Amino acid sequence: MPDLIAKSALEGRSLALGGVTLAEVDPGPITSIALYPGGTKTAAKGLRTLGLAMPGPNSFIEKKGARIVWTGREQAFLIGVAPPAIEGAALTDQSDGWAVLALSGVAAVEVLARLVPVDLRLAACPVGTALRTQVNHMNAVILRTGDYGFEILVFRSMARTAWHEIENAMHMVQARAGTKI
């Protein structure tokens, strides 16, 4: 019988540069919840057992380590807990499809400004924002988890590219910080 060892995309790598930290994190289970037509009410009932509800566009809700993230029209990702029984929605396991990178630090916004074409100023992108956008050429889901913190979901197969590009941006931001006009 084979002994299958689980490996994450980046094997839990982390990096600190110029006050910004990048780390692969284990988000726990990720389940896509896609409402069927007319499924809003019954699905809401299922989510209520976790104290959660379907999030509005561009936002996520967090309760006791469980997050529900808007990922599209009538679609959300439940992250961090096994899904409860939910009627009126298609549930699909996405746990292994994504690599999750946490980026934090005062200059985290500056780093992402090199890669993400979205206004990340706190007023425009407050904590609790979920964005479906791009990290350079890659599709991504970006969560504003703190004033200085983000979590970035990218396709697992592209994790190394995502890491490389964010690391590059961190290097450049750090190199700039060390220079005077």
Next chain:
Amino acid sequence: MRVDGKGLIDRTKPVRFCFDGRDYAGYKGDTLASALLANDVRLVGRSFKYHRPRGVLTAGSEEPNALVEVVGPSNQTPNVRATVQEVFEGLVAQSQNRLGSLRFDLLAVNDYLSPFLSAGFYYKTFMWPRAFWEGLYEPLIRRAAGLGSLSGRHDEGVYEKAFAFCDVLVIGSGPAGLMAALTAGRAGADVILCEESHALGGRLLSDGGTIGGLPAGDWVAQVVAELEALPNVRIMVRTTVTGAYDHGTYGALERVGLHKPARPNLPRECFWRIVAKHAVLASGALERPVAFENNDRPGIMMASAVRTYLNRYGVVPGRRVTLFANTDQARGVARDLMAAGVTVAAIVDPRPDASSVEDCPVHVGAEVVGSRGRLGLSGIQVRKGSEIIEIETDCLAMSGGWNPTLHLTCHMNGRPRWSEELAAFVPMEGAVPGLVAVGAANGSFSTHGALVTGHAAALKAVEALGRKVSVAVPEAEDMPYRIKALWAVEGTGRAWLDFANDVTTKDVKLAAQEGFRSVEHMKRYTTQGMAPDQGKNSNVAALAVLADATGRGIPETGTTTFRPPYVPVSIAAMGAGGRAEGFAPQRFLTSDQASRDRGAPMIEAGLWYRPSYFPKPGETTWREACDREVRMVRETVGIADVSTLGKIDIQGRDAGRFLDFVYTNTFSTLPVGRVRYGLMLREDGHVLDDGTSARLGENHYLMTTTTAAAGLVMRHLDFVHQAFCADWQVRFISVTEAWAQFAVAGPKARELVLSFLETPVELPFMGVAPVRIGGVDGRLFRISFSGEEGYEIAVPTRYGEALFRDLVARAETMGGGPYGMEALNVLRIEKGFITHAEIHGRVTAHDIGMEKMVSAKKDCIGKAAATRPGMWGPEREQLVGLKTHAPISAGAHLFVPGTEVHRETDQGYVTSVCWSPTVGAWLGLAFLKDGRARHGEKIRLVDHLRGLDVICEVCDPVFHDPEGEKLRA
């Protein structure tokens, strides 16, 4: 020459740099131009066409003459404006566009040939003999023309691109820009202030004066200190806003590291995309030259530039300066020079009513009509009435007035408006939504005018943002702008308009004479305004000369407008990070490391990296490895990573109905636990993709797509769902990334699979079942792309690497092993299975012999179009197999033996080929006219590119196990 006590350079920080192989000294804060002038280097370049000696003309990014090459460790950057490049320790620059040395440029012979090199000369001169153009004339012209040169190597410097957002973008930091930024900043708006130079202040740093009772420099320092302290204000120096685009988006180029020695990770440049709710254009104005005979000698400069070099850099470009100007403002240049102890030989003012009261000789109603000095100015001739006065001078400061820097207002098709009073074009209001031009950029040339309009525009933006602020506008100079337009001085010699492209007033007149009377035609005929400065110095004067030559006024003549970018932008900055591997994301399989460990060369398929083959000791070519891997699969068992295939999880009561709609064949009748091959058409009836779909549950399917079309199919499903059946009970999502999937193929595949399942399952061909492997839930499919008994085993991606290593180890104990893309391709050609080499977008189900898969019992996407005449029938090229004993190639074309080989006799083309170790022959898949009726015929395969000419046998595309007995075993 450096002047004591003047300038904003840091004299405590000397800097050494190199120009044309000689070392020079400058100071921190110098530009290359100011440092060279301080070292009395006047000759810095050669002109584009005539290779005339040229010196620094301006002190800004509009510089047409002083273009140099900057040589760095990783780059050689041509056409760098010496007026923009700051000096730093170790800077190496060289002059360009010369043959031989700068002083003795052999191509200066062009200047003597100038009568033959007028506008349009190459259209006329190089017509005969025609064949000489490509071989002789063009290379010669290319050698002689052109500016800087490239290193020929990749630019491996670090570049950056970035995004920024703000409420108010202020472009330029002269009095208008500073006032606007201060007003919006104090109101609490998010402000970005962009300044092209390295210091804020604009012309206040050059012209001095007082603001609110303070010396201008002190006022600037005070405002800058306040702006720096405001958290909502972001100051971006060395940043040129280069373009205005839709929805308040602006492009900007920041010179991040170009002013210092290269250091790791510090970008050279950053290309910004700035999105602003409001923008204030405070870009000032550009002084314009006057065209007179030989007005292009080193030492002839813009008056404002002379003032900038004196007051900002502590440099005077000559010992005896003359001023030739037609405004009162320009007199300040002479006064500043005299105050600094520099001799001003004379002021020449073409206005007869101008004041002649200065501390130096003043000639009013006079014009400069000529100059002398081969490599640098030594004297000028001035005409006053009928009298010609000779003046000894080594620097002539000229000014023909000012043109507002309104370029950005033209970027969205706005045309500027002619102002008779200013003898200049001014921006059209509202030309760029959300952008307001202020100060000199809008024709308010006094400091007072700049402050007031900058304040007003910011106030308006602030109010629109729902904020309030009260800022007092300080008092400042409010001199009226009195100008008498002077574009070109009457004369017979060549008088330059466009210094960069060597366009003279004669060329413009010639264009008019030859019928190019429209300003757009004149521009293209003479190349005026098409050099790196894009006509910043010459546009208005050139069209004024054209207006004169055609007997029209300037407003009737109109103007060419400006397109982005305002200054040259390096492609490296715009495409930062996109070179080489940065071009696209790389996708890696879980088996990637295990494959590389075995020495497998990886090839890119889509964005994925897949093993090409797995070499064994003693194998010297890929073919040996490939042949072995094919035999291995046919005889024992092979393992291949097939995770790259697209997987789409489809659920809902209408899932089967949905699949029936997108596939040509029926899936709603597929039993749970079974898999079916499906064909998908585009709306236009051509094949979109093929693959298998498995029914995992009553309302649950898993669709497989080809690797290349995974994204395409997902998009297609989304479109079909949203456009045609949004109310159906069906939902789908990609799970490509969530599962690692491996093919286990060969006569020993079943034995291998059963060896690692927790509970053995017996699957029929085209069956699927949930399985457990080492405590992990997976899925087992019995499908085959090789023609052998085949399984595909899927586990959550995190277990992929472990399972692959385990499967390969097990296979090896059975005489098998891993196989790569090459063997996979041979196996499928032997079996006649198609890939996107065959379903390339122009073939129908009929062409590939699958018309029976288009169900007659139901409708599907593409069905109606697929039944149109022309989409099926004997006139179409149909899929066939080819067999022969000589090497053949994909891309070759097919002809009937004995007929001529040309386009009209073309019978079809080859899509895939391989050497088949199983059949012992070269095999091909091809599309041949009426091919299915021609099995057994001989056909001639011709590939002109590879020099192949081979007779092949046309046959059924399935070469291996045509009855499928092995699959079902």
